[in-house]
Amino acid sequence: MAIYDTIGTTYGRTRRPDARIAARIHAALGDAVDVINVGAGTGSYEPPRTVLAVEPSQVMVDQRPPGSAPAVRAVAERLPLRDDAADAVMALLTVHHWSDLAAGIGELRRVARRRVVVLTWDQEVFREQFWLVREYLPEAAAFDDTRAVPTDRLAALLGGARLEPVHIPHDCTDGFGAAYWRRPHAYLDPQVRAGISMLAQTGDDALAPGLAALADDLATGRWHDRHAGLLALDAIDVGYRLLVTDS
């Protein structure tokens, strides 16, 4: 059973594509006339020129909006597609879930005629820069340590890649891990946590002490005192990276 058949049931509610991040992804896709989205989930960030989505979880496929590109249930490691099937292939916030990264990246390169675009994060930057995991939820950081893909390894597997930092806006509409960096109360909401695999897979029992500390610091104003500098920022770099490579 695909992991997102369990943790993905409310994905479409909290993970709405952010227009500013979409613009970055679409710019990275360049002038590709057709695009395949691997690990496509509910279809976030698919440009209209998307011809196929590849996604293992039926629960995620079922949340794709009407009119989305057709979806095939398959994994990145074994794409049911011919060589050079589309100008560009994208894989967004998915490589950390793959069971065989090298096989999956090899498949993206085989299927892309011209360009591969991957969105992921640099775990070293994330750990240092994101207050939630640094100060409250080290268990979640430890979980991510076990699966995060080092960007230099990813770039090497891609045969070289341009790395572009993606700064996260303070009102990001896509509720992934660090989306609520300036809206700390959001992490106390179980539905928000359910949409963040780092938290959903670490589990509420392990997170409970850190969440209680966060709730306390928010109630007493300690969080705001400690993070006053953040409240003045519109966007921050917590490690999200686009890797763009031409074949």
Ligand SMILES: C[S@@+](CC[C@H](N)C(=O)[O-])C[C@H]1O[C@@H](n2cnc3c(N)ncnc32)[C@H](O)[C@@H]1O
């Ligand atoms: C965090 S979601 C990202 C979905 C979408 N790309 C987005 O940006 O919203 C991760 C997705 O990767 C999918 N996934 C997990 N393992 C996979 C694999 N081996 N091959 C392809 N997709 C996989 C999951 O089912 C899930 O839909």
